[in-house]
Amino acid sequence: MAVGLLLICLTGLVFSEEPPDVKCLVVNLDHVQCMWNGSANPAVNYTFYSRFENGFKECTSYVLENSTIVGCDHPYEELITLRFSKFTTKLKLGNRSFEQFHGLKSKVKLNAPVNLTVKNGSGLNLCYYWNHTCKTRCIECDVRHRIKGKEWKTILTQNNSYCINLPSNSYLYELQVRGRIKELCGKSDFWSDWSPPVFWGSMRESHSTVTNKPSFYSPLQTTILYVVGTIIFFILVIILVRHERIRVILLPVLPDPGKNLTKILAEDNVEEWLPISKGIKEGFKVNYIEHVCSVGEYSHNPQSTSESSADQSSSDHSSGSSASLAATN
Template sequence: MTRWLASIHVLTIDHSKTRFVEKSNPPVFEQPNRQNDVECLIVNQEQVHCVWNKNGAPGVNYTFSSWFENNKESNCTNYLIEDNITIGCKRDCKREDKFSDFYTILRHGNETKSKKIHALKKKVKLNPPTNVTVKIGSDSNLWFYWNQSTPRCVDNQVRFRINNKPWDSTHVPSERLSYCINLPSSNSRYEFQVKSKITESCGDSDIWSDWSDPVAWGFNNSTNTNIKEPISVWTPVLYVVGAITLILLIIMLLRHERLRIILIPVVPKPLLSSPEIELPVGQKTSPLQVEGHPPTSVWPLGLVSVLQRPDERRFQSQLQRAGLPCTRVRLCLPL
């Protein structure tokens, strides 16, 4: 730290913190070039991630060094690279380091491009919860569970939706790793996700973790972590083949009357009335009986067709063709 003090000769006290500033100039670390501005956050209370490409990709490779208060400066050993250009750095940290100021320096060759002090207490981003599961409990309620790498001092937020409707979100108290829906409907689909952040009592981070992987339950009362179920490539093919088959069947029925009669037989209407035909005087009538024929005789086919479509003149002419001597016959249908 001695080389920093060589160009600094004004000492101010601000809320019990010692702060060095240049004479008649703003603090050294507080006004970096915006194009080379460095932004940092603590990931899962295990690593510090810093990037300097928020305002555009840098055109050159920078070297980066950093340290926490009361520690020594160290050069970056794990750069983030994009298109062969360094855009960030990752370094390890301890859980309690978030309460200390974090110093960063960005250089290009011998030229210093950025100097900055970071307060990271409210910039802690946890990893998303893992091992998310959902199942029906012994109490017939639907239970959603998850695991958190740092269960203490963690607030959780659960969101769920039913049948792909808009999400409903609810807060889950610290150190609780489950959420319950009372008496779910087996005919509905329930989908869950959860995210976490540090509680107020342990630093009160402003950054939530990403949402966990989704998990769903419903319809067939089973858990399904793969929400996007792909449709089989054969499904549309079967739909097309079925539609073509139906169209061909309709065309065949319309063009082939014989096939239509076989598949859909026509039921004849019952006779509501029949013509009266007189038999010779004194001759008793009986079903399907005429003069010169025994009672058991069967009427000719032409006569039967006339019975279905009664017409007196045609009926008499068919009697003559059949060789029946009687011209006046009364037809008696069987009861």
Template sequence: MLALLLLLCCLNGYLLANKAPDVDCLVVDLKYVSCSWKKTTDGNYTFTSWFEKETVHECVEYLPGNSTHTGCNRPYVETQRFDTFHTVLQRGDERREQEHQLKMKVKLNPPTNVTVKYGSDQNLWFYWNQTHKKCVESEVRYRKKQMKWEHSRVFTDKSYCINLPSNNSRYELQVRNKLDGGCGGAPDYWSEWSEPAIWGSNNSTESNHSGGSMSVWSLVWYVMGAIVLILLVMMLLHHERLRIILIPVVPKPSLVTHDIEEWFQFS
């Protein structure tokens, strides 16, 4: 009995050791299929795949890891995501064959060129570009003064408005998107967040900072000048001799009687 248990354990360990890792696949931006598997250090696997009614494709674009492959990108036609996708991962005696349903496993690229404009209506308008014009749902997140993110859905437009923003606040906004549910998109397959667009008091960095520093230095110089002037006045009041040296006394003219008489005689 004990020998049988040991044999079963060894056989189970052998089977597990000779089983290739699971493969996870998704459609990226409706342009290609990206499959990945757990990294190993024992060597590279060979990856093949095919859709229904399609010949077998050997991978020509492996995703490199540090020393071994960790995935594969392969071409894709948009209508193929409704067909069953087959994958085989193999290395020696290790083999794993799987079937994948990619209809809802679509991940779009993040929006690009996110810009911000203060409109004539005194509202803050954000705009962005996306690679697909139809069947795309967007989500916006923005925050003010590094506070908590606020989220909002945008279903058709490629713009978002923040009403009457504060000129003394800093606004930061990012956008992500996904395939709309009506076109087969799943609720959890969002793209990565876009690069942030920033507007507000801290957005104009160099000019505002230099102006602020100049005003501070001007105030410092004014204060120092006032202190020096007060010290000089105190020194003048308490040191009469120094006052005479710095501000000499101008003698007043005196009227002498005989000088006046001589002046009248000559005149």
């Protein structure tokens, strides 16, 4: 009798207490997790039921804490769209039940991104890639990275990749990613947990994940190369402008064939452009000495006609006499 009265009193005490508040969360668009251990574990074990549109379904996977039921993980299909519908939960204890309505549209928590890796991207960039275990494109990612353990820098991206421009391999880079449902698909109030960090660069820790580490110049080295190259270029230009001989050697002037041929023909210097050997050219040179002969100019003195005739007669007479004398002899 005493035991029965004690049980009745305990049962009355339980029923007189306020029912526990149930809080539900859509986990990775795979199942709905509802918990009712807000401030402390309940004194009794409740039976849990839930539904979206159809009839109630009893929980298939209870969450236990210190041998007491404190929650339920109930799988549902098509949660990407069902979460926009009204969700109803019911806790039942004996003949009493407590129903509660929930809006799950903004209560989605994804799993942390996985397979976070580092690769050498195009254009001397360092790119990070990752995947999601949830099969949906309605995810935006929050990426944070820091250099040498300093302050985090955060950026929001709609892609599953992120690139850092011109990293220095003398620094240690650390990056983490988390995700959530984006605005166009019913923005969630909950971010996923941060992914495990991935490291790249010098002084990497033993648990870092690095693949295909790129080897290229740091930004400072690249700047120095550009400056030195520019200085060398200007020095060469100055040398070419101020030193004629070096300019001719480095940039010889190409002759004009038409102009040179005209000059050779005008100077009658054919052997200079004919392909004649040096020995033959030497043969054309004068190798003897000719005596100089003095030449005087002949002067003609004009005479009168009579004197010319007399001289001609005398000459003829003299010739005839000479001929006669020769015949007599």
